[in-house]
Amino acid sequence: xxxxxxxxxxxxxxxxxxxxxxxxxxxxxxxxxxxxxxxxxxxxxxxxxxxxxxxxxxxxxxxxxxxxxxxxxxxxxxxxxxxxxxxxxxxxxxxxxxxxxxxxxxxxxxxxxxxxxxxxxxxxxxxxxxxxxxxxxxxxxxxxxxxxxxxxxxxxxxxxxxxxxxxxxxxxxxxxxxxxxxxxxxxxxxxxxxxxxxxxxxxxxxxxxxxxxxxxxxxxxxxxxxxxxxxxxxxxxxxxxxxxxxxxxxxxxxxxxxxxxxxxxxxxxxxxxxxxxxxxxxxxxxxxxxxxxxxxxxxxxxxxxxxxxxxxxxxxxxxxxxxxxxxxxxxxxxxxxxxxxxxxxxxxxxxxxxxxxxxxxxxxxxxxxxxxxxxxxxxxxxxxxxxxxxxxxxxxxxxxxx
Amino acid sequence: xxxxxxxxxxxxxxxxxxxxxxxxxxxxxxxxxxxxxxxxxxxxxxxxxxxxxxxxxxxxxxxxxxxxxxxxxxxxxxxxxxxxxxxxxxxxxxxxxxxxxxxxxxxxxxxxxxxxxxxxxxxxxxxxxxxxxxxxxxxxxxxxxxxxxxxxxxxxxxxxxxxxxxxxxxxxxxxxxxxxxxxxxxxxxxxxxxxxxxxxxxxxxxxxxxxxxxxxxxxxxxxxxxxxxxxxxxxxxxxxxxxxxxxxxxxxxxxxxxxxxxxxxxxxxxxxxxxxxxxxxxxxxxxxxxxxxxxxxxxxxxxxxxxxxxxxxxxxxxxxxxxxxxxxxxxxxxxxxxxxxxxxxxxxxxxxxxxxxxxxxxxxxxxxxxxxxxxxxxxxxxxxxxxxxxxxxxxxxxxxxx
Numbered sequence: 001x002x003x004x005x006x007x008x009x010x011x012x013x014x015x016x017x018x019x020x021x022x023x024x025x026x027x028x029x030x031x032x033x034x035x036x037x038x039x040x041x042x043x044x045x046x047x048x049x050x051x052x053x054x055x056x057x058x059x060x061x062x063x064x065x066x067x068x069x070x071x072x073x074x075x076x077x078x079x080x081x082x083x084x085x086x087x088x089x090x091x092x093x094x095x096x097x098x099x100x101x102x103x104x105x106x107x108x109x110x111x112x113x114x115x116x117x118x119x120x121x122x123x124x125x126x127x128x129x130x131x132x133x134x135x136x137x138x139x140x141x142x143x144x145x146x147x148x149x150x151x152x153x154x155x156x157x158x159x160x161x162x163x164x165x166x167x168x169x170x171x172x173x174x175x176x177x178x179x180x181x182x183x184x185x186x187x188x189x190x191x192x193x194x195x196x197x198x199x200x201x202x203x204x205x206x207x208x209x210x211x212x213x214x215x216x217x218x219x220x221x222x223x224x225x226x227x228x229x230x231x232x233x234x235x236x237x238x239x240x241x242x243x244x245x246x247x248x249x250x251x252x253x254x255x256x257x258x259x260x261x262x263x264x265x266x267x268x269x270x271x272x273x274x275x276x277x278x279x280x281x282x283x284x285x286x287x288x289x290x291x292x293x294x295x296x297x298x299x300x301x302x303x304x305x306x307x308x309x310x311x312x313x314x315x316x317x318x319x320x321x322x323x324x325x326x327x328x329x330x331x332x333x334x335x336x337x338x339x340x341x342x343x344x345x346x347x348x349x350x351x352x353x354x355x356x357x358x359x360x361x362x363x364x365x366x367x368x369x370x371x372x373x374x375x376x377x378x379x380x381x382x383x384x385x386x387x388x389x390x391x392x393x394x395x396x397x398x399x400x401x402x
Numbered sequence: 403x404x405x406x407x408x409x410x411x412x413x414x415x416x417x418x419x420x421x422x423x424x425x426x427x428x429x430x431x432x433x434x435x436x437x438x439x440x441x442x443x444x445x446x447x448x449x450x451x452x453x454x455x456x457x458x459x460x461x462x463x464x465x466x467x468x469x470x471x472x473x474x475x476x477x478x479x480x481x482x483x484x485x486x487x488x489x490x491x492x493x494x495x496x497x498x499x500x501x502x503x504x505x506x507x508x509x510x511x512x513x514x515x516x517x518x519x520x521x522x523x524x525x526x527x528x529x530x531x532x533x534x535x536x537x538x539x540x541x542x543x544x545x546x547x548x549x550x551x552x553x554x555x556x557x558x559x560x561x562x563x564x565x566x567x568x569x570x571x572x573x574x575x576x577x578x579x580x581x582x583x584x585x586x587x588x589x590x591x592x593x594x595x596x597x598x599x600x601x602x603x604x605x606x607x608x609x610x611x612x613x614x615x616x617x618x619x620x621x622x623x624x625x626x627x628x629x630x631x632x633x634x635x636x637x638x639x640x641x642x643x644x645x646x647x648x649x650x651x652x653x654x655x656x657x658x659x660x661x662x663x664x665x666x667x668x669x670x671x672x673x674x675x676x677x678x679x680x681x682x683x684x685x686x687x688x689x690x691x692x693x694x695x696x697x698x699x700x701x702x703x704x705x706x707x708x709x710x711x712x713x714x715x716x717x718x719x720x721x722x723x724x725x726x727x728x729x730x731x732x733x734x735x736x737x738x739x740x741x742x743x744x745x746x747x748x749x750x751x752x753x754x755x756x757x758x759x760x761x762x763x764x765x766x767x768x769x770x771x772x773x774x775x776x777x778x779x780x781x782x783x784x785x786x787x788x789x790x791x792x793x794x795x796x797x798x799x800x801x802x803x804x
Contacts, residue, residue, distance in 0.1 A: 015454070015457045015458055016479075018458060019458060051418070053480075053481065053484055055417045056417055056420060056421060056485040056488055057484040057485065057487055058488075060484040061483065061484060061487050063494070064483040064484045064487070064494075064495055065480070065484075067476060067479070067480035067483070067495050067497075068476070068480035068481065068484075070476075071473035071476045071477050074469060074470075074472075074476075075451070075473050077469070078455075078466045078467075078469035078470035079454065079455065079458060079470065081466040081469070082455055082458050082462040082463060082466045082467075082470075083458040083459065083460040085462060085466070086458055086459035086460075086462075086464050092465070092466075093466060093469050095469075095546075097499050097544065098544045098546075100546070119544075129533045142500045143500070144497065144500075159415055164686065180452060200455075243668035248585075270451050280761045302580070330734060398463060399408065399648060
């Protein structure tokens with residue numbers, strides 16, 4: 001069996017943890033399996049390097065940033081190979097160019113194009129554990145690229161696909177995927193299985209234990225992922241196309257606190273006004289999420305939309321610059337809001353989910369500010385102050401703890 | 403003009419110093435020159451990485467050690483490129499595989515075989531400053547190698563040769579090469595010029611401001627080196643084949659404190675005994691430097707030799723294991739000794755140097771324990787306690803301060 005195992009920065013955060021991960025990987029090796037390990041940078045290494053870069057240049061070149069940050073994973077993988085060596089198991093570390101991991105040349109956010117498997121297979125044939133740097137690649141001119149934050153998950157899934165691995169295990173600091181965040185919902189339950197689409201919705205909502213692109217990639221190539229904890233031996237959550245479980249209507253409740261609502265009140269009701277508005281924002285790479293247009297007073301309209309909280313002020317500034325003050329009454333920004341979602345593949349064939357969710361919220365007195373839906377998700381925007389109450393009410397309503 | 407500039411770890415030890423080096427390199431760039439910068443790892447990075455490695459494995463794989471350590475230079479070069487970017491100058495960092503720097507596969511002590519110049523020339527043609535990682539290379543299987551401690555000097559000289567650079571400047575924390583260590587000899591004088599052979603003798607003697615192999619390489623390819631300080635604008639010392647100076651008999655006085663004398667007293671005077679002795683040591687990779695054989699009492703002989711201090715105890719243990727106690731009377735180890743040398747290309751044609759040196763030592767009451775010579779060097783072994791006195795006496799004798 002060929003197993004790809006990915007460990008995040010926390011799991012290799014110090015020398016002791018590196019030894020623990022080494023021991024864990026060696027168990028599978030000693031059973032006769034081929035083991036490929038994908039690692040992120042140790043603990044806060046990436047953040048420290050970013051901070052150091054900002055000291056010399058507030059707006060550093062993305063190419064040089066990738067050159068700098070990729071040293072983090074190279075340190076992890078060589079340390080891990082040494083740790084395994086100390087435990088008597090032959091191991092070899094490989095960085096992106098040694099593998100090679102070919103990517104597009106978009107620094108900071110490159111896409112994997114192709115992975116050469118010769119070197120890895122060759123090392124596995126010599127009964128070595130192969131340890132690969134996550135997160136990084138090389139473009140066609142040998143420049144070093146990175147896959148964006150969380151890209152190590154993508155590396156692991158892509159490697160599993162390229163190597164036709166029998167298993168792809170993503171180790172994290174939680175046991176798996178839960179029906180809700182256990183910090184807020186006491187009786188949240190770990191899911192045994194979840195579909196790619198459900199996982200994608202959860203990842204997009206910020207409840208993600210997995211990097212979004214890694215799930216897309218796993219879906220595309222049919223790579224079955226197991227999400228489990230590096231801190232204990234508990235069974236994790238399996239992510240795959242069709243789950244064996246009785247189809248639950250709803251798999252989980254997710255919240256995304258990184259949301260702000262911007263409202264333009266009293267906009268002139270002219271054709272093209274919405275286009276101009278969202279065009280101005282997209283020019284500055286500001287992603288808009290939920291959108292609501294309603295009829296305002298006296299021949300005007302109101303447009304509200306959500307953006308991530310960190311760009312809310314920028315979005316307002318752009319709007320003030322793009323629209324003469326005479327075109328609208330005022331701009332409102334609300335930052336203390338959260339997106340609350342229920343996600344479930346079973347929803348597709350069952351129309352009652354939204355209504356049930358709204359009922360649960362109504363019963364506990366939570367006001368809904370905006371609504372959006374997809375085939376397998378219903379999302380509402382609510383006040384941050386009622387988040388915990390709302391989560392528990394919805395979790396209860398769909399009997400997720402049972 | 404194409405200039406290669408090499409800065410050591412101290413010169414890029416923190417963000418402020420990186421900015422200083424960036425400014426210094428930009429001066430040449432703004433004059434219209436092509437500038438290639440070679441950097442070591444920042445400050446104590448390499449030592450810190452070694453210490454971390456030892457925490458997981460006391461005897462780590464050399465391959466993995468090279469994989470780990472080479473992250474140090476990659477951090478330096480990307481930081482430097484960002485620093486130059488902040489100063490408005492386009493710069494690009496390249497590591498050994500991007501250049502590429504082809505080496506043998508002897509991890510930890512690889513030799514440069516060939517340097518591709520296409521990428522560097524291409525970047526220079528776009529009027530970028532090119533910043534290259536010192537110390538590292540790749541073998542023919544894309545494994546990462548290192549050139550051994552101080553290897554960044556070698557990288558710089560090899561690059562200067564490959565690029566047919568017009569100048570190769572090695573920046574260090576001293577102004578250049580002195581007639582003696584100014585900490586011990588107050589009126590030591592900075593040399594304007596020195597030959598490769600003289601520099602090699604000085605480097606070997608531990609007085610080296612330059613890595614030995616870099617000087618050999620510079621000699622082989624006729625690369626003229628300038629050694630100067632990164633902390634001030636003083637003219638440095640030029641290292642080249644033939645100096646323009648009036649040929650001085652002696653260029654400098656050097657000391658090497660890393661020496662111990664081992665003496666086997668009362669060895670049986672049998673054929674082959676010296677062979678067995680030094681063969682035993684060479685089997686364990688122990689380098690022997692000065693050797694003295696003398697007639698002992700009653701048909702025995704004494705053999706003394708020097709080794710570096712760190713292997714003295716190991717050498718003694720090897721001898722005790724290799725020779726039955728009946729073959730000799732006793733083994734003496736003396737660690738508080740230093741090698742004192744005078745070096746000068748002029749010596750070749752002038753036989754009086756050794757005699758003058760001995761006279762100076764005699765006049766100040768310093769006892770000579772061993773003597774060895776090369777074409778351009780006379781070395782004596784003396785007590786460490788008389789080192790400073792001896793240095794000053796010899797410096798004076800050859801009028802080096804004038």
